[in-house]
Amino acid sequence: MQQIAPLARFLPYQLSIASNAVSGRIAQEYRARWGLSVPEWRVMALLGDFGKITQRDLTRLSLMDKVAVNRACKVLEDRGLVERTPNEQDGRSHLLDLTATGREMHGQIMPLAREMERRICDGFSAAELDMFRAMLDRLHMQSEMVDSDDIESDNFGIG
């Protein structure tokens, strides 16, 4: 058991456990302080920035599943943090926005988010973080471009 597992150098794995650790730590904080789940927190963050938008807009902005957005909105509405008004341009959807209570909570939530981000990233320069973000975005893109058939045909590059 002295040997370092190759798994520990498999980048998708390292990415996964780092992401789980960071997200888990932040989720724990929001749950403990305000009883908010991650999707709920994301919706509040977006509504605070964008004001009256639809669930569809929230889905696109958050990159979450529309069902996750819908459930988060429902919970927030039941808690009186978010309100819906009819959308006169489109009868299928509603316009969502923070209530006064929701706006007040948003004012506490965002500073905590920034502070936790700052602490988690403590010790890295702005340039390092920018490069890190750029790499994340590119890995994200490139993972979606990998073509299965392509891999199949060359026998994993070992044939």
Place this chain on the structure above:
Amino acid sequence: MQQIAPLARFLPYQLSIASNAVSGRIAQEYRARWGLSVPEWRVMALLGDFGKITQRDLTRLSLMDKVAVNRACKVLEDRGLVERTPNEQDGRSHLLDLTATGREMHGQIMPLAREMERRICDGFSAAELDMFRAMLDRLHMQSEMVDSDDIESDNFGIG
């Protein structure tokens, strides 16, 4: 909707969606080709490298929950890819290892893993990837060191 959402610059969020995209893409591949879940794949990778070890060892090496390891082992055993032999040093546990069939599958799985990693990381230098891995590990560590009470006491650093 022209504005770039601040959420898109929130590092834990970027980390989360990048990780989900990468893991999801790879998980899809393993599911389609061999019907393996991510935990099952990880167990096979570790058994291929370490040979006869216990579930406890697998839990430590994989950083997964012991329940996840147990369920993965059970599925792999039922599929005839993994076998248990009694552990003479400790009657509570068994020694797990790949069967001949499992070893054959392992021989196909690992090249695919490396090839997908290579394609997802295509365009980055070894130095960039090393730095990226180091940052992942450090973010992981630092997220676990953030102290709630500490944040509480300074009112999120906003006075």
Place this chain on the structure above:
DNA sequence: GAAGGATAGTTGCCGATGCAACAAATAGCT
């Protein structure tokens, strides 16, 4: 060697997440 505590593995349960199917409304085509 018996008792108490620790550890390995297992099971059940609950919450989170995602997809498929659906209803309501809109948009496009003729």
Place this chain on the structure above:
DNA sequence: AGCTATTTGTTGCATCGGCAACTATCCTTC
């Protein structure tokens, strides 16, 4: 206008993953 396809939001269902509780075995201490 009327028919069809698309889009938005919603519900139900299956799955996944983690935690708590439990059993069996081991270790320590007396």
